[in-house]
Amino acid sequence: xxxxxxxxxxxxxxxxxxxxxxDIIDWPIVTDEDEQAILDVLHRKAMSGMDVTKLFEEEFxxxxxxxxxxxxxTGTAALQAAMFGCGVGVGDEIICQSLTYWASCLxxxxxxxxxxxxxxxxxxxxxxxxxxEARITEHTKAIMVVHYVGHPxxxxxxxxxxRAHDIKVxxxxxxxxxxxxxxxxxGTFGDVAAMSLMSGKSLAIGEAGxxxxxxxxxxxxxxxxxxxxxxxxxxxxxxxxPHIGLPMGGYKYRMHxxxxxxxxxxxxxxxxxxxxxxxxxxxxxxxxxxxxxxKPHRPAKDSGSTMGGWYAARGLYRPEEVGGLSxxxxxxxxxxxGVSCSAGINKPLHLHPLFxxxxxxxxxxxxxxxxxxxxxxxPVGSLPVTELMPKRCYSIPWFxxxxxxxxxxxxxxxxxxxxxxxxxxxxDPGDAEGMGGWHFFSHG
Ligand SMILES: *Cc1c(COP(=O)(O)O)cnc(C)c1O
Numbered sequence: 001x002x003x004x005x006x007x008x009x010x011x012x013x014x015x016x017x018x019x020x021x022x023d024i025i026d027w028p029i030v031t032d033e034d035e036q037a038i039l040d041v042l043h044r045k046a047m048s049g050m051d052v053t054k055l056f057e058e059e060f061x062x063x064x065x066x067x068x069x070x071x072x073x074t075g076t077a078a079l080q081a082a083m084f085g086c087g088v089g090v091g092d093e094i095i096c097q098s099l100t101y102w103a104s105c106l107x108x109x110x111x112x113x114x115x116x117x118x119x120x121x122x123x124x125x126x127x128x129x130x131x132x133e134a135r136i137t138e139h140t141k142a143i144m145v146v147h148y149v150g151h152p153x154x155x156x157x158x159x160x161x162x163r164a165h166d167i168k169v170x171x172x173x174x175x176x177x178x179x180x181x182x183x184x185x186x187g188t189f190g191d192v193a194a195m196s197l198m199s200g201k202s203l204a205i206g207e208a209g210x211x212x213x214x215x216x217x218x219x220x221x222x223x224x225x226x227x228x229x230x231x232x233x234x235x236x237x238x239x240x241x242p243h244i245g246l247p248m249g250g251y252k253y254r255m256h257x258x259x260x261x262x263x264x265x266x267x268x269x270x271x272x273x274x275x276x277x278x279x280x281x282x283x284x285x286x287x288x289x290x291x292x293x294x295k296p297h298r299p300a301k302d303s304g305s306t307m308g309g310w311y312a313a314r315g316l317y318r319p320e321e322v323g324g325l326s327x328x329x330x331x332x333x334x335x336x337x338g339v340s341c342s343a344g345i346n347k348p349l350h351l352h353p354l355f356x357x358x359x360x361x362x363x364x365x366x367x368x369x370x371x372x373x374x375x376x377x378x379p380v381g382s383l384p385v386t387e388l389m390p391k392r393c394y395s396i397p398w399f400x401x402x403x404x405x406x407x408x409x410x411x412x413x414x415x416x417x418x419x420x421x422x423x424x425x426x427x428d429p430g431d432a433e434g435m436g437g438w439h440f441f442s443h444g
Contacts, residue, residue: 004412004419010336011423016413017338024280024401028204028266029273037261046257050229053260057210059267065188066212068219070227071255075174075196077226078209079144080107082194084225084249085211085218086168088113088141091371094170095135096144097127098348098378098386103196104146104172105349109360109367113141117350117378119385122392123316125149125297125345128385129157136161139373142168147176147186149314149345150202150307151297155181155189162190170194177203178274179308186308192218197263202274202309205266206259226253273400274309280399280407281310287411293322293330293418297393314345314393315414322421328435329428330417331394337413344436345393348386350378351434390436 007013041047053071061069072078088094090112096105098117105115119131125148132143143162145153153171162169169190173179177195179186187193192213197205211222220237223230228247235244285296295316299305307313317327327343334341349355355368356377363370368377381387397410417424 004416006416008333008336008416008420008423009338010333015336015338016416017409019406019409021406024399024403024406025397027202027398027400028199029269029400031265034262034265037265038258041257041261048254049257050254052257052264053255056255056260056263056267059264060210061212063267063270064193064212065185066193067214068212068216070211070219070222071260072194072209072211072226072253073255074207074253075194075198075201075209076103076107077251077253078194078196078211078222079103079170079172080110081222081225081253082170082192082211082213082218083108083111083113083142083144085192085213085215085221086142086170087221091139091373092141093137093139093372093376094142094144095132095140097146097148098350098383099125099346099389100146100148100172100349101174101346102349102352102354103174105144106354112371114368114370114372114376115144115355116140116376117348117355117383117386119383120148120389121154122385122389123295123297124151124154124299125314125316125389125393126151126153127158129154129161132158132161133165136165136167140165140167142170142191144170144172145190146172146174147179147308149297149312150176150179150310152176152179152181152186152299152305152308155186159189168192174201175311176308177201178270180304180306183304187212191215192222197259200311202277202311203263203266203270205263206256208255208259208263210255225249226251228252229254276402277310277398277400278306280402281307281313283402283404284396284399284407284411287408288414291415291418293318293325293421294414310398313396313398315396317343317392317394319391322418323425325421325424326428326431327391327394328431329424330421333417333420333424334394334413337416339397339410339413341395341413343394343431344390347390347434347436348383350383351380351387391431 171193
């Protein structure tokens with residue numbers, strides 16, 4: 001294996017990564033079992049049915065540890081239903097971190113509500129509990145907590161604040177299925193959780209989303225929004241009963257049964273496959289614990305918290321430890337070693353026109369403030385920690401299998417670049433303003 005005294009590949013030295021990576025990054029793992037389950041749906045012409053979806057929901061609820069699970073066509077829809085389930089409506093506000101994918105919060109517009117963004121903790125990249133309380137107003141209906149790029153959010157203080165103010169908590173688990181916070185599964189802390197199960201995510205079943213809750217009214221409101229086939233006389237919530245038979249929201253959000261069939265198979269293998277991902281990813285970070293400039297993005301080992309599936313895994317960058325070397329230059333050197341590494345992370349949402357100027361529904365003013373009692377927009381500089389994060393993060397490989405040789409070579413690429421930072425300072429182009437992406441995670 002290469003050692004760090006070798007010349008950087010960027011300057012003509014040998015690449016740290018020499019071994020063919022094979023299928024170590026491939027995801028999801030699809031076998032005959034998935035194929036047979038999907039073919040069964042196809043042959044029975046049951047694509048639009050609900051029998052397989054209901055079985056998937058039962059199994060998912062048992063795995064998640066919640067009373068109810070409701071399947072959706074997408075995670076976007078499931079999260080919108082979670083908001084509707086919590087009673088988010090015209091003039092209401094939700095609090096969400098700005099550092100996330102748009103589908104954690106943008107759906108509030110469709111409910112006549114809006115979003116107030118809060119800061120992240122720079123080590124977890126999840127909502128900073130210390131930055132919530134001051135943002136609560138009489139209009140705040142819910143806090144949307146994102147377990148961002150696999151890391152569990154700090155749920156104890158968040159739940160305490162929410163309970164003290166009688167506000168609902170929604171968890172967006174799209175990045176962290178199966179992750180633990182202090183020994184308990186993420187998605188079981190808030191009033192409701194919802195998540196994407198699309199094929200780029202760690203629990204990947206096609207195109208789908210799911211809502212999980214112990215709360216019957218939230219579950220039934222989730223049905224009311226977009227599941228007319230199930231919005232029937234079983235509904236117990238009195239305020240919904242006059243409307244049964246048609247979806248109140250005007251949407252149709254049924255899960256495709258080829259996805260639910262694949263979901264049943266994927267779920268059966270998920271814990272075992274995740275355990276191997278955990279082992280591989282933790283080994284990668286164990287090899288880099290002492291390296292200047294780079295810091296693992298994962299919970300402390302003895303905390304009872306884990307990363308779940310390590311979706312879109314990132315590393316934390318500390319330029320002050322490497323002479324101010326930019327993340328961009330660091331990633332150039334890592335990539336030259338044979339690992340595809342990119343600097344950045346999601347661009348903060350509060351800076352996008354959709355959250356500042358765009359009039360989506362023709363209110364004659366920006367939708368963000370169309371139903372608000374004040375101008376709650378957040379200009380450049382208003383969330384300084386969040387705005388810095390794209391320069392403080394970089395991608396790392398998402399290993400699905402434990403292979404010491406391959407993982408060791410990849411870790412060496414990061415170590416070599418960081419330990420030889422001095423040689424990289426000279427031609428450092430610096431980080432571009434506005435780096436990162438609003439649709440950062442592309443799914444091919
Ligand atoms: C992917 C994603 C969603 C939306 O899920 P879809 O299934 O793509 O609609 C929501 N929130 C986060 C954080 C995501 O990454």
